[in-house]
Amino acid sequence: MRLTPLLPLMFVVAVMPAMAAEPKPEIDRAKATPQAVGAAHTLRSIPEACARIEGMFTGQSADPYKFAVVRTSPNCQPRARFVDAAKAGPSVAKGWIFNDLIRVPNASCPAQQAVVKVWRKPGANGSPELDAQGRARIYLGDSKEAAQADTLAAIPMFAASMAVEGKACE
Template identity: 50%
Template sequence: MFRQAVLLAVLVAVAAVASPLQAQAMKAEREQAGAAQAVGALHSVRTIPEACTRLEGVFTGDAAQPYRMQAVQTAPTCQPRARYVEAAQARPSQASGWILNTLTRIPDASCPSRQAVVRVWRKPVAQDLARDGQGQVRIYLQDAQKQAAAGQMRELPQYSAQMEVVGASCR
């Protein structure tokens, strides 16, 4: 009987510690609330400078698809240091190595109980770049061109975004 009581106490203690850790695992690195947006007003949700991408959204007023979001290139001359991958292709999740980077909630100005929730995910890559005597990573154009010609390009970090609409339907 004593052994069962001790075992039960240990299990309760483990559950008490594991529960907050599991909840914390899904917490975004940065959570932010966007300004309330009117129906039809195109707005920036998040800019991802590493991927030369800006996420734009709009409340449509359509009951079937109340919010629409798209990724657009920030500038034609921007040199990306990461790739943006559509969520349907990337299927971001913590189990597959993605990190929840940003969670943004954008309320509908005409229906405050409805919000667009945008989750931006980041998938880092291991960068084993050699550092010089000053501790800097030096990438020389000639070396990079040779690697590209040989098909030995380094893998880039990836970003992806998922969107969902939560809250009551207003009419």
């Protein structure tokens, strides 16, 4: 039997494309409803960061889709930060989790779609330990000491990147 030495090699060749593929997002969603050119639409809300991702097809070939992160309310107290994906460089290797993949087709050009990727980096923001009275409290003195010792817990972060796929229609 000469096939036995070839089996491990065949397995590696079969598995390599799957390993090179992008990770599966945490949220499994279908394509969004096709959006008209010039119509602003919400792609995703992230309550922890007091933000929502808003997008719009522009109809311009140089910049066919624009998206922005918009604050939801001035009174909202964020428990997470939204950071620039270009600066943060989110990847699984850096501790980020591929959270969401949003595909938005262009209503006037079905061959074109905007693809928004949302990444999440968990923080250490768990509930505080219960004190002697059984209450979860944060004490100012303890927080000051942690800040001076530079041992504050990392807060969760989100980042989003966008690309346009498909041919531009004329």
